[in-house]
Amino acid sequence: MHLSLPLAIGIVSICALILTSTLLILLFLYLRCHDHRRKDRTCALEKAETKDEICRYKWAEIELLTGNFSMPVVGQGGFSTVYLCTLPGSFEPIAVKVHRCGGGERLLRAFRQELELLRKIKHPRIVRLHGFSDDHEEEGALILEYLPNGSLHHKLHGNQGESAEVLTWQNRMRILFELTDAMEHLHSMDPPIVHNDITSTNVLLDCQLSTKLCDFGSVSAGFSAAVCRSGGASVAVGSPGYIDPYYLRTGLLSKKTDVYSFGVLILEVITGLPVVGSDGRNLKAQILPCLEGGLQDLMDPSLNGEYNIDEAVQMAALAVRCTGLQPGLRPSMVEIRAVMREKVRSAILTVD
Incomplete structure (x- = not known):
């Protein structure tokens, strides 16, 4: 059977059209699938609500x-x-x-x-x-x-031989106040969350020097929890210098454990000193006995005297309360925020 040339051309054209359409459909499906995969990989850059x-x-x-x-x-x-x-x-x-x-x-x-x-x-x-x-x-x-300004620890002490940048008094107080916002949020959750590693290393700073709390590998849910025990010995989780001695002694964790660490952080921020000295003594042991002689000699020299002495006195008093030996006598994060809002105006000049 011989087909006429026009009929053969028509059949070939129809077949080509079908093949082209099929290829276009497959290409569309491939691109759509690829686009979905790309969106899946980049969806993390968008604000996640769930x-x-x-x-x-x-x-x-x-x-x-x-x-x-x-x-x-x-x-x-x-x-x-x-x-x-x-x-x-x-x-x-x-x-x-x-x-x-x-x-x-x-x-x-x-x-x-x-x-x-x-x-x-x-x-x-x-x-x-x-x-x-x-x-x-x-x-x-x-x-x-990613937080481009690194950690508060890096700003206060430098890193790997680098000299530390000078944080102004206002920025220091604002960073601490913003940190209390994160801590209060954790403590108000149901059940409450104890971070258990509040340190200057775990306070990150964005391009505006705004605070972001990180590192939640040591958290505990609930008002209190016992530390893990191995072979009859307590395995306390936390960072030297910041860790609550009551927690070390009893193995009991509470929201006031975070409050203690925050008190140590206050001392670190106002003095610019590391939380563990070269002699092995922690910052609280070094600083608190000297407070009766006044604050001027204890303030971070990199501030060059540019700080509010009344606010420094209030923050030092707050640090003393936060690091009290009895957890029940330490202030809550709600109270700490209230004190800072009322008496440390530098903390809220650029907040809220």
């Missing part, structure tokens, strides 16, 4: 994101490293915190605890979670907002 919008990554993607862990390191802990990265298709920097759990149950539990808490909490003074990876047996990763 935890469902926080992206989950495979471990291979974390390796790719960090250049196989070769990107610049912007933070280092005992069992974690923070890398400065960018998500594909975006120029906005992010921080990738990689937990090296090494098969340790306690470290793995700390990672999962921090992950679940950050997925639940949405607060402007708490570091924001963009995504995570939890499919590796011995490692985990949190993708967090």
Whole structure:
């Protein structure tokens, strides 16, 4: 059977049209799928209102994101490293915190605890979670907002041989006041959250020097909880110099444990001294006996006398109350905020 030339051309044209249409449909579906995947990977850069919008990554993607862990390191802990990265298709920097759990149950539990808490909490003074990876047996990763001004510790003391920048008195008081906002929020949750590691290292600063509290691997939910015990010995979680001696002595954790650490942080901020001296003594033991002689000789010399002495007196008195030996006599975060709002005006000049 022979087809006429016009009929053959028509059949070929129809087949070509069908093939072209099929290819276009497949291309459309591919691009749509690829676009959804791209949005899934970059959705973390948008403000998440529900935890469902926080992206989950495979471990291979974390390796790719960090250049196989070769990107610049912007933070280092005992069992974690923070890398400065960018998500594909975006120029906005992010921080990738990689937990090296090494098969340790306690470290793995700390990672999962921090992950679940950050997925639940949405607060402007708490570091924001963009995504995570939890499919590796011995490692985990949190993708967090990046704070370009580093930590309060870095601003006060410098880092790795760098000289510290001078934070003005007003900025110091504002940073502390903003931190109380985050702490009060945690303490008012149901059940209350005890951060248990309030330190200058865990206070991060954005480009406007606004405060963001980070590192929730040591938190405890509830008004009090016992520390973990191993072989009959207490394993206290916290940072030297900041840790509540009542907690060390009894193993009982409460909101007032955070209050104690905040009191130590006040002393660190107004004096510019490290919380553990070269002689091994903590800052409270060094400073409190000297307060009766006046504050002028204790103030951070980098301030060059540019501070409000009345506010400094109020903050020192607040630090004494916060670091009292009896937790029940320490002020609550609500009271601390009220005192600062009323008597330390520098703290609220650029807040609210």
